[in-house]
Amino acid sequence: MADKHKHVDEVSGVETTGHEWDGIRELNNPMPRWWVYTFYATIIWAIGYAIAYPSWPMLTEATKGVLGYSSRAEVTAELSDAKAAQASNAERIASSPIEDIMADPELKQFAISAGASAFKVNCAPCHGSGAAGGKGFPNLNDNDWLWGGNPQEIYQTIAHGIRYDGDExxxxxxxxxxxxxxxxxxxxxxxxxxxxxxAMPSNPALVEPGKQLFADNCASCHGADAKGSREVGAPNLADAIWLKGEGEQAITDQIRSPKHGVMPGWVNRVGDPVVKDLAIFVHSLGGGE
Structure with missing residues (x-):
């Protein structure tokens, strides 16, 4: 409730505002001078800021401010500076063979960083953001390679693809x-x-006749030891890494009617320097040779 007559607090001698809650009265103390001056200073600062920088929206654009500052222009300048700083390394990658890039620690690290970015944009939809792949899409973190895992072999695969009709x-x-x-x-x-x-098959008695059938029909590509051949892209069957599905039935299905994946060639899509970056990045994942 509010008192109709002024009231002075007996303890402090300060007049109250007239507001009372449960017998507690509110003192009518003025704000500290430092606080008031600070408040006035913020008002002055805000007016000065509004004059100096873009601030007030209008019908078609905002006020530009007397300093002519633009956050967009600042970002554009920063991007230009970054591109200029990268230009030297980018040019060296474009003009250097992969072997020379791998031999230069600074240039190699630049290529790995650039390749990581390019991978997320172009390769992650199939191989996953962490390059772990999935059913039908190879895991690029291990050391199991259909066509070879050194940087030049990886470059060849990325550049021209696998079973890609658009590249001879x-x-x-x-x-x-x-x-x-x-x-x-x-x-x-x-x-x-x-x-x-x-692993152990469901019927071990089939292993011996199956071994002879394998030698007669499969060893020419996969090798007598079933460890595959990178010359023809035949996978290693003795390492428990499966591309088209795991288990006895999946193997039977692949023998009966093989699934053949397709990977596009990227050199005409992203350019030779980016393919080099990608090859060196993939090689750096831990499974390179």
Missing amino acids: ETRVSEMPVFADMLTPDEMRATAAYVLSLT
């Missing part, structure tokens, strides 16, 4: 459809042998 230099490998050559029982036996190289 693309990598090409075709696994035949064995449903036309083997019976269902023979395909199951072959799958049992392949699985036995890394």
Whole structure:
């Protein structure tokens, strides 16, 4: 409630505002001078800021301010400075073979950083943001390579792709459809042998006949030891790393009707320097040779 008559606090001698809550009265103390001066200073500062910098919106644009400052212009200038700082390294990468880039620690680190950015934009949709891949898309963090894992081999794969019709230099490998050559029982036996190289098949009795079937039909590409051949892009079947699916049934299905993935060639899309950056970045992930 509010008192109709002025009231002075007996203890402090200060007049109250007339407001009272549960017997407690509010003193009518003035604000400290330093606080008032600070408040006035902020008003002056705000007026000066509004005059000096863009601030007040109008119909088509904001006031420009007497200093002519623009945050967009500042960002543009910073980007230009960054590009200028990178220009030297970018030019060196464009004109240098991969071997020379790898031999220069500073240039190599620049390529890795640039490749990481390019990877997120161009490669992550298939291989994942962490390059761990997925079913049908290779994991680029391990040391299992269909076509070789040194920087030049990785460059070739990225530049020209795999089974990519738009590039005559693309990598090409075709696994035949064995449903036309083997019976269902023979395909199951072959799958049992392949699985036995890394795990226990459901019917161990099929391993020996499957081994002979593998030697007759598969060893020409995958090798007698089933460790594959990078010359033809035949995967290593003895390392428990599976691209098209894991398990006995998945192996049988791949023998019966092989799945062939396609990777586009990137050199005509992003340019040779970016492909070099990507190759060196992928090589740096930990699985390079």
